[in-house]
Amino acid sequence: MKWFKRVIVASAVFMFSLASAEPVQTKAVDINNDGKADIIYHKDGEYVGKIEADTNNDGKADITVHLKDGKFEHAAVDTDYDGQTDKEFKDNQEFIKWANENNPDYVDRLNQADWKFDMLDF
Numbered sequence: 431m432k433w434f435k436r437v438i439v440a441s442a443v444f445m446f447s448l449a450s451a452e453p454v455q456t457k458a459v460d461i462n463n464d465g466k467a468d469i470i471y472h473k474d475g476e477y478v479g480k481i482e483a484d485t486n487n488d489g490k491a492d493i494t495v496h497l498k499d500g501k502f503e504h505a506a507v508d509t510d511y512d513g514q515t516d517k518e519f520k521d522n523q524e525f526i527k528w529a530n531e532n533n534p535d536y537v538d539r540l541n542q543a544d545w546k547f548d549m550l551d552f
Contacts, residue, residue, distance in 0.1 A: 461535060462487070469539050476500075481540060485533050486511050493533070495525075495540055505540075 458467035464487065472480040477500035482491035492511060496503045502522035509516040509532075519525035522541070529537045 459539065461539065469536070474498075483533075483536050483540060485536060493529075493536070493540065 455473040457471045459469045459471070460466060461468040466484075466487065466489070468484050468487075470482045470491075471478045472482070474480070474497070478497055480497065481493075481495040483493040483495075484490060485492045488511065490508075490511075490513065492508045493505065494507075495505045502525070505519040505525045506515040507517040507519070507528070508514060517528070519528065526537065526541050529540055
């Protein structure tokens, strides 16, 4: 009977945490006007927490930028579009340099000094 009470308590705690969690908000942007999302911004509190960019129009993220409190943390890039990370960037300036050379159409959408979520006009 003790295990049953533990299961009930654990279930109640889990359900409460789900109910109180803030829903994930995203904003999709179509860079090339083909009707498909090329960049998706994911909210983390008041800031953008993650940015995913599909640079070859296959519907899969090729660049993922991780942010913490609106600041660059690291970026992962799939350069050969096989679904595996080929490049990792821990330094924002190195990432922006690479992005300028390889994906100039996306640079402005991937580089901001402070990623406040409301600046994206939801």
